[in-house]
Each structure stands twice: as C-alpha cells, then as structure tokens.
Amino acid sequence: MGLLTVGTPLSWEETKNSRKYIKENGIIQFINHYKKVKDRNNDQLFWGDEIEYTLVEFDHKQEKVYVLLKASEVLRNIEINVSNQANTVWHPEYAAYAIEGVPGYPYGHLMGYFNTVESNMQSRRNEINELYLKNDECMLTITAFPRLGCPNFTSPKTKPDPIKSVSKSLFFPDEAIQSDHPRFKTLTRNIRERRGKKVAINIPIFVDENTIQPFEEDLSLYGDDGTSQEATKLDHVYLDAMGFGMGCGCLQTTFQACNIEEARILYDQLTPLCPILMALSASTPIVRGYLLDIDCRWDIIAASVDDRTDEELGIKELKEQQFRIYKSRYDSVDAYLSPDGEEFIDEDVVIDEGFYQTLREHDIDHLLAQHIAHLFIRDPISLFRESIKINNEIETDHFENIQSTNWQSMRFKLPPPNSPIGWRVEFRPMDLQITDFENAAYVTFVVLVTRVILTMKLNFLIPISKVNENMHTAMKRDAVRKEKFFFRKGEFISTGSTPPETAEVCDRKRSCSESNDKMRITPENCHVELSINEIINGGDNFPGLVPLIRQYLQMVDADVDTMCSICQYLNLIETRASGSILTAAGWMRDFVRNHPEYSKDSIVTEKINYDLMKEIDLRSKGKSKPPSLLPNYKSKTVPNLSKATTAGEEYLNSIRNTNFV
Ligand code: ADP
Ligand code: MG
Ligand code: MG
Ligand code: MG
Ligand code: MG
Ligand code: MG
Numbered sequence: 001m002g003l004l005t006v007g008t009p010l011s012w013e014e015t016k017n018s019r020k021y022i023k024e025n026g027i028i029q030f031i032n033h034y035k036k037v038k039d040r041n042n043d044q045l046f047w048g049d050e051i052e053y054t055l056v057e058f059d060h061k062q063e064k065v066y067v068l069l070k071a072s073e074v075l076r077n078i079e080i081n082v083s084n085q086a087n088t089v090w091h092p093e094y095a096a097y098a099i100e101g102v103p104g105y106p107y108g109h110l111m112g113y114f115n116t117v118e119s120n121m122q123s124r125r126n127e128i129n130e131l132y133l134k135n136d137e138c139m140l141t142i143t144a145f146p147r148l149g150c151p152n153f154t155s156p157k158t159k160p161d162p163i164k165s166v167s168k169s170l171f172f173p174d175e176a177i178q179s180d181h182p183r184f185k186t187l188t189r190n191i192r193e194r195r196g197k198k199v200a201i202n203i204p205i206f207v208d209e210n211t212i213q214p215f216e217e218d219l220s221l222y223g224d225d226g227t228s229q230e231a232t233k234l235d236h237v238y239l240d241a242m243g244f245g246m247g248c249g250c251l252q253t254t255f256q257a258c259n260i261e262e263a264r265i266l267y268d269q270l271t272p273l274c275p276i277l278m279a280l281s282a283s284t285p286i287v288r289g290y291l292l293d294i295d296c297r298w299d300i301i302a303a304s305v306d307d308r309t310d311e312e313l314g315i316k317e318l319k320e321q322q323f324r325i326y327k328s329r330y331d332s333v334d335a336y337l338s339p340d341g342e343e344f345i346d347e348d349v350v351i352d353e354g355f356y357q358t359l360r361e362h363d364i365d366h367l368l369a370q371h372i373a374h375l376f377i378r379d380p381i382s383l384f385r386e387s388i389k390i391n392n393e394i395e396t397d398h399f400e401n402i403q404s405t406n407w408q409s410m411r412f413k414l415p416p417p418n419s420p421i422g423w424r425v426e427f428r429p430m431d432l433q434i435t436d437f438e439n440a441a442y443v444t445f446v447v448l449v450t451r452v453i454l455t456m457k458l459n460f461l462i463p464i465s466k467v468n469e470n471m472h473t474a475m476k477r478d479a480v481r482k483e484k485f486f487f488r489k490g491e492f493i494s495t496g497s498t499p500p501e502t503a504e505v506c507d508r509k510r511s512c513s514e515s516n517d518k519m520r521i522t523p524e525n526c527h528v529e530l531s532i533n534e535i536i537n538g539g540d541n542f543p544g545l546v547p548l549i550r551q552y553l554q555m556v557d558a559d560v561d562t563m564c565s566i567c568q569y570l571n572l573i574e575t576r577a578s579g580s581i582l583t584a585a586g587w588m589r590d591f592v593r594n595h596p597e598y599s600k601d602s603i604v605t606e607k608i609n610y611d612l613m614k615e616i617d618l619r620s621k622g623k624s625k626p627p628s629l630l631p632n633y634k635s636k637t638v639p640n641l642s643k644a645t646t647a648g649e650e651y652l653n654s655i656r657n658t659n660f661v
Contacts, residue, residue: 245304
C-alpha cells in the first residue's frame, strides 16, 4: 500500500512540526515535475492488476484456521530466489499475514494478453503455495478473514495489548502488522494520534432470527477502560484498529493512457462505475466473527484510517485545524478532472486555497489544481527523518507522500521521474474474488470497459453527489439484486466514431435516445435509476456494458482462444449482474446460514470459519466447483503472450513425429 521509504520514522508530534514543510515542498515538486511530463504523448496501453493475498494456516485436527503471520518470511525468501525475468512481483502489505502480487510485466495492447491474466494469477498462487508455504498453509484471495480480530485469530498465537500497542486495539495485535518496514506501524500510531483517539468502525450487524437484540457487546471483557464502549453503536459490530481495514485485500487495476487528457477522461468516466463494480465484486459479509448487514469492505477500510480530528469532523469549532472535511482520506473521489466533468461537480471540494493559488500561478488549469489542492488538505502521516530534505528539482517523494495516503476509489498516477512510464489511472473499488478465474474476469471486464469508453466515446458522467450516494448503496447487503443506482441516461454516445452496431445495441440505443430526444442533458436531468442488471446487461434505458463490449469485440482481431476466455469472463459478469449466480458475499453468507453449527445468531464460529476457508481454499485450487457460484471454473488461459498468439505451434511441433492411426 503506497510509497515505501526507509529510515527513522518520526512521531506524530515531529511529523506535525514538519507537515507544512512537506506539503509546501510536495507542491513545488508537483509543479516542477508536471512541467516536465505534461506534454508526454502517444504512450501505449499498458495495464496490470494488483491482488492483496491473505496467508492462512489450517489446523485440521482441531478444525480451526488462523491468519498466518508469515508475510515477512515469505517475502524475504522470494527475494533470495527472485530472477530478473520473474513472472511475478511481490510487495509487502499492511498486515503481517498479507502480501501483494502483481504480474512481472504489465500487459500490453494486444488482445492476446487477456488470455494470459488468469494464468499469471495462477502462477502467483502456485508459486507461493508450492515454494513458500507448508502443507497446512495456503494463500487465499479473500477480502477479509472472517474471524479477523477474534481471540486467537493468528498463528503463531498473539494477544492484543490495548495499552501498549500502536493501535491500542482490544482485538488487533501489533504482531499482525507488517513490521519489516516501519511505515505500517508508524501510519497506525500517527493516524490515531492525529485523530486524538483510536479509530472507531461501526458496521451494522446482520440481524438473524436469534441475534441478541439490541446487539451490544460488553467490551470490558476485552480490557476496555470505557472509551471503546463509548465509541460503539447499538446493533453494530465495533472494530477499533487500522488493521481491520488495511488488513483487507482488494483487487486493483492500473492503465496507462496515451497522454494526460486521456488519463483525465478515464479517471472521470470510471468514477461513476466504481460503485457498480464494487457491488458486483462484493465479498466482505463477515468480520470479527459476525455476519454483517453489508457486503463490501469499503466502509470498514474508510473508517479504519480516518485521521480527522473533531474539528475537521465538524464536532468542534475549527481552531487548530484549517478545514472541515467531509470524508476519510480513504473514500470515493470528490471531483472530476476532465473538462466534461466540471459541471458535474455538485458538491463542495475542500481545497487548500494557498496551494490552489500557487498551482494556478504556474499555469496549472483549474481542475487539476483543484484535484491537487484537495489531496493536499491531508497531512503527511508517515515521515522518515532521513528523507525530509530532498531535491525538489528531481524528486517527488513529498508529493507522493500525500498522494499515496489519499486512498481514493480512483487514483490519478503521474509519470514517475526519469521513467518510461506515462500517465496512468488506477481503478481501486473492487473486493477480491475467490478464484483466479473470477479475478481475471473482473480485471478483463474493467480493461475492456476502458477500451469501449475511449473507442465509442461513451459518457457516464453523473453528479458527484450521485456517485457518493451510489457508493453507499453499493455496500448494502445483496445490492446487486436489490438496489438501484443512479446512471447516466440518454445520449450516452456523445460524439465521434460510429462503430458497426449489433442489432441489439442498435435497437436499444434507438429506444433510449428517442425517449430523451431533443432534451438538453443537464446535470439535473442526466440520470435514471437502474439496477446492476440493466447497467451490465442492458435494458430500456441503456444498452448495457456487456453488449457494448461485445460490439467492440466485433471490431477487433483476437485469436479464438482469447475470444473464448473473454466470453467466459463476460458470461460470469453477466450472470452475476443478473443475479442468477451469487456474489462471493452472497455465497459466503449463505454458507454460514446453512452451516449445521450456525445458531442463527449472526455468529461465525471457529468451526464454521474453518469449513468456509477450507471450501474457499479447495475452490481456489480448482478442487471444488459448486454450481451456484460459477458458470465456468477456468478459461483456456496460457502463461504468456507468445503462447497466446502463436497458439498451437508448440502443439504442432510436439505431434510432428506422432503416427496417427
Ligand atoms: P501501486 O501500489 O502504486 O498501485 P503497483 O506497482 O503495486 O502500484 O502496481 C501497479 C500495477 O500497474 C501493476 O499491475 C503493474 O503491472 C502495472 N503497471 C506497471 N507499469 C505500468 C504502466 N506503464 N502502465 C500501466 N500499468 C502499469
Ligand atoms: Mg496494496
Ligand atoms: Mg501496489
Ligand atoms: Mg499500493
Ligand atoms: Mg491493503
Ligand atoms: Mg495499487
């Protein structure tokens, strides 16, 4: 998660004393760097995924499962083994049981790459399982370990220390935080100290037949001095540590744009799709051993790093702090960046006026200046003594310090200094899927959506306030099947190219635009409320993202195997969206509720968790295939592009000398 600088970490008091310096210099670094990279052009499409994996250990005798605090050891062993041509790259994550894996190289613009994504995900999984873990240990793609924060949830065993630990949590021990790098504990402590108290995360509990009502825990049993109890809410599951959020995994995708204008367009157009993909990828129905009334990680992680003070939250009058701030530093984006987006920013964007003026004086346009001045309302929360004085002409670390601790649903990534890498946009809202097939499907879908947006010049912009509302809707239990989302209506095809259309898309488009004909689209009247099914599969108001992708696919050349994999991926997305198969969250919830040991009291016991994790492990290894979740288990994926494009060559060579009878 973000920039890793090494050195002596500063306390919050010391960080506070340097924050003005860091932010002022971060802005100067941005300006200097921006001047060098603003006219970059004609960069190709490169893209890649990031998966945050969870390590677990099974105790099959006792039928228990724990998160395995072995990430450091695994990463150190990888470092010893790694070759320059590695097919995979591994990064540390916040949790001591988590590692992040990305492909060894980004994927390029050829269609055949879509047929290598799943294979790469498989090699990541196999590499860790086979080379670095023992028999009873495994690496899962779950968003949140269901019994995170329950007594004895780790292996080796640990005990939370509410008094001496960096998070002061009743449930989450320091040992579960990655400690090979000081950044993670420093962030934890500084967020708590900046906020003035520990974080408080209250998530509505799923009320079942026998759930105690009202639901309220006695936290003194965990050593609470009363302050935690005070922070709880009735009928909510209470969590009190950064680890409950940053210890979650997620699925991210980054794309390179040809230039800054295209990057702005992608950033804007994907912003309204964040809640849609979040709902569709939902896989977080359980935390701390309780069934939740939400399905996604988002609220948990947003609250887990919320360092706002009472003044910033609007509870107290502004005295020491500068701004009243409406969202956590982990939340959905507040403003668009492309010229088309401007009129859809209908909520106050809190900015640092001074920085905004400085940026404007350096010829940075209003929208980009607003974006940067908005990121810079946040303080640095992790600083290292050795890296405060740096050269603003060539380095961008202070800018990146603020940028990388604004964990928003989209990230606008600058070309790094002195690098061949261009302007990129990162799509960050998705929960993880259980299998590589599913994760590959979601990533492929998102990348294809970006191609469709650019090729067909689609316009999904709706007011930011509606995107925010959609984010809240998306988290709700079973949002895919039950909820409606604000979505752009009418002239979704703005201008420009008219690709050949399938009859289906053609009809739908005609009926959509007839109903909106001649009416000028304004931010007030630009949206309708659609189900996920209508957005993905189409309906009277919108042709559907999957049909649009299918139309796009008719225009491009892809080999048969790649096409076959893509179709299976689209099929998964279609059936999830239509509700005919469950989201991972829906399936996990049902698994718990149908478990013989479940007492209908919202409690996910150690045995239930063991059975659930075992099933997830088997399924992720292709050893179990319940019909309710997946239409297909695995595509015809291949390990690299040359295999994808020269499909069959190896096979032909291998059968050359065979006698056919
Ligand atoms: P971060 O943690 O900052 O989001 P990572 O390095 O962990 O960044 O992941 C970046 C992702 O972007 C990886 O999947 C990587 O393959 C991909 N990637 C690398 N270079 C490019 C590029 N030039 N354009 C687009 N994506 C890239
Ligand atoms: Mg990460
Ligand atoms: Mg990363
Ligand atoms: Mg990161
Ligand atoms: Mg993380
Ligand atoms: Mg990332």
